[in-house]
Amino acid sequence: MSNKTKPSEEQLLYASVLQKISLGGLGLLVIGFIVYVSGILPPIVPVSKIPEYWGLRVDEFIEKTNMPVGWNWVPYITHGDILSFLGIILLAAGTVVCFAVVLPAFMRKKDTPFVIIVVIQILILLLAASGFVTGGH
Amino acid sequence: MSRTLRRLFFLIAVVAMVIGFYSIALGEEEAVEVVQKGSSIVWWMWPIILFVFTFLLGILAVVAGVGGGVLFVPIVSSFFPFNLDFVRGAGLLVALTGALSAGPGLLKRGLANLRLALPMALIASTCSIFGAMVGLALPTNVVQTALGGTIIMIVIIMATAKRSDFPTVEKADTLSTVLRISGIYYEESAGKEINWQIHRTPLGLALFVLIGFMAGMFGLGAGWANVPVLNLLLGAPLKISVATSVFLLSITDTAAAWVYVNKGAVLPLIAAPSVAGMMLGTRIGVRILAKAKPKAVKWIVISFLFLAGFRALLKGLGIWG
Numbered sequence: 001m002s003n004k005t006k007p008s009e010e011q012l013l014y015a016s017v018l019q020k021i022s023l024g025g026l027g028l029l030v031i032g033f034i035v036y037v038s039g040i041l042p043p044i045v046p047v048s049k050i051p052e053y054w055g056l057r058v059d060e061f062i063e064k065t066n067m068p069v070g071w072n073w074v075p076y077i078t079h080g081d082i083l084s085f086l087g088i089i090l091l092a093a094g095t096v097v098c099f100a101v102v103l104p105a106f107m108r109k110k111d112t113p114f115v116i117i118v119v120i121q122i123l124i125l126l127l128a129a130s131g132f133v134t135g136g137h
Numbered sequence: 138m139s140r141t142l143r144r145l146f147f148l149i150a151v152v153a154m155v156i157g158f159y160s161i162a163l164g165e166e167e168a169v170e171v172v173q174k175g176s177s178i179v180w181w182m183w184p185i186i187l188f189v190f191t192f193l194l195g196i197l198a199v200v201a202g203v204g205g206g207v208l209f210v211p212i213v214s215s216f217f218p219f220n221l222d223f224v225r226g227a228g229l230l231v232a233l234t235g236a237l238s239a240g241p242g243l244l245k246r247g248l249a250n251l252r253l254a255l256p257m258a259l260i261a262s263t264c265s266i267f268g269a270m271v272g273l274a275l276p277t278n279v280v281q282t283a284l285g286g287t288i289i290m291i292v293i294i295m296a297t298a299k300r301s302d303f304p305t306v307e308k309a310d311t312l313s314t315v316l317r318i319s320g321i322y323y324e325e326s327a328g329k330e331i332n333w334q335i336h337r338t339p340l341g342l343a344l345f346v347l348i349g350f351m352a353g354m355f356g357l358g359a360g361w362a363n364v365p366v367l368n369l370l371l372g373a374p375l376k377i378s379v380a381t382s383v384f385l386l387s388i389t390d391t392a393a394a395w396v397y398v399n400k401g402a403v404l405p406l407i408a409a410p411s412v413a414g415m416m417l418g419t420r421i422g423v424r425i426l427a428k429a430k431p432k433a434v435k436w437i438v439i440s441f442l443f444l445a446g447f448r449a450l451l452k453g454l455g456i457w458g
Contacts, residue, residue, distance in 0.1 A: 004321045005330055007244060011251040015244035018387070022237040026416070033409035037181070048180045050406050051218075057277060058222040058402040069401045084405035085398075091234060092398060095391040102251075113316050114255065121259050121388070128266050128395035 010105035014098045021094035029087025041080040044068075070131030096125040187217070188410035191231070195418020200425055201438035203295065205415045206232025206358025206386075208438070211288045211445035214281070215452065219407055221277050221284075225356025226397035227408040229390050232358030234412045235419060236387035248380035252318050253335070253373060258385050260342050261349030261359070262392035268353025269396035278453045284355050285450025291361050292443045298365050306372035309334040313371075322377060335371040344370070353393035358386050 007015075037047055045053075045065045053061045062069055068076055076082045099122045106114045127133060191209065198205040210228035214221050243249035272280055309319065319334040335341075344366050352359040363382035367373045373381065397403050451457035 005247055005323045007247040008251065011244050011247075014251060015241040018237065018244070019241035022234070022241065025237070026234065026412075029409055030413060033405055033413075036405055036409075037184070047406060050404065051180050051183065054219045054223055054404060054407065057220055058273065058400055061220075061222075062401045067401055070399045081405065084409065085403075088230060088394075088398060088403055088405070088408065091230070091237060092391055092394045094237060095388050114252070117255050117259055121255070121262065124259070124263050124266070125392055125395070128262075128392045129399075131399040133266055133270060133396060 010102040010109075013105060014102045017098045017101045018094060021090065021097060025087050025091035025094060027087070028090055029084075032084035032087050036080040036084040039080065041078060041083060043081040044076060044079050045081060047081075093129065096122055096129065099125070184406055184410040187213075187407065188414040191411045191414030192418040192421075195415040195420075196422040196425060197418075197434065197438050198415075199419050199422025201435040203435065203438050203442070204232065204358040204360040204386075205235050205419065206356075206390075207288075207291060207361055208442060208445075209411065209415070210356050211284060211442065211449050213411075214284070215445045215448040219404075221281055222273065222397075222402045223404045223407050225272065226394075226402040226404070227411045228356035228358075229352075229394045229397055230403065230408050231411050231415045232352075232356075232386055233390040233394055234416060235358070236383050236385075236390065238416060238419075240384045240387045243380040243384055246380075247320070247322050248376055249384035250318075250320050250373075250377055250381050251384075252316065252320070253367070253377070254381050254385050254388070256316060256318070256338075256342060257345045257363075257367075258388035260345040261352065261385065261389040264346050264349030265353030265389050265393035266396055268350035268355075269393040270353075271350075272354035272356070273396070273400055273402065278455065280354070280453070281449050282453030285446050285448070285453055287351060287355060287357075288442060288446025288449060292439055292446060294361060294365065295439055295442075298369070300364070300368055300375050302375045303331065303333075304368065304372040304374070306334050306336050308336065310336045310338050312338040320377070322374070324374075324376070331374060333372075333374050333377060335373055337370055337372070341366055341371045349389055352386075352389050353396070356393070356397070359389060360386060 035041055036043065039047070044067060053064060056064070061067070068082070073082045073085060099118050103115065103118050103122070106118055190213075194208055194212070195205055197203075198208055206228055209231045210224055213219065213228070214224040217224070240249065244251065313319070313335045316338075318338070319332070321330050321332050323329075324331045344362075348359045348362045348366070351357065351362070360379075360382045363385055364378050367378035367381055368375050394403075448457060
């Protein structure tokens, strides 16, 4: 790869962080799932009961199972079904971490338009992750 | 018939059989009124069947050059007993993990372009949040009907859209010049470095409002829309468009996925086997791709997608539930 075709410093940094988080998230997803279905940790809703509810809309599902929503799952981390969420959370959080890592690189280059874009993007993702914006019916 | 083609047809037959068995199983459930109990199949069979199904779907998706996310939601929601809310949540994760897995390699090779992706991703991810909120708020039959209509539209786009390896961009527009969206990449097939720039950036950004909204609302990956916009409208080379589209998905789908996760619409029992099956299938698909004849498979998958879209439409309208 010549110097002209070599990706930018921030692009390589983004890729490197994304790769580590993706692998970690996928590993955690698989491990969490095995823990969940094997019953090593007690779940809030037994796995065998889930088929009774998976045909319901999500609001009805939550109402019947009392599963925590938003970030209320944190205190229940020792439950198998909640633990299996960790991989999903890490996968979903990966992008915002990557943006936070590349932001200083854009700032060093005084690349103002992209500093603004990255800052707004981080805020948007944090807003989505916060749980303040959810659909409902 | 070559060995590879025989294998592919075998896989398609297995997929069709799985769907057939499921339809029969569901029909019998309804007959004996055990739908509320889920099914007569022991619970642990469901994740296994879903895993096998998404594994095959992953292979077909790669060979046909169609995103796994766009296949997952209409097919699984049409033929599996899960509520559309959970299927969309899992669908977003399927598309997201595919994008997260491929993204780093594409960025490192300089095929996906960060500067091209970020402005589009900002618009698409913001709108995907609204799409997810609307999708979770609307009645299921409305979303199902809209999904069916959207899938049929996607099939038409897939069947008719042309692609251009190296679109001609005489002059970059002002916005892309200010944002310095351009690049050089090494085109192996031509054995030379290709300079590229884009035009019509404001119109492209406007279209990403719609693309993001639909991705969030239906839990679909949006490669089917990203690629034509980046390639045909903005004028980015095809390889740059495809790679940047994959990377874009990792941002768009992340935003929407958070809405589904926080709402409780991601069931690990559905999401984990789907993600694992699709990832594994995609890897096998990449190996088969070197030997396969993608055009034939693409048409089979598009036909399959059309059927799933048609079924979703009829299901939403209450004609075939």
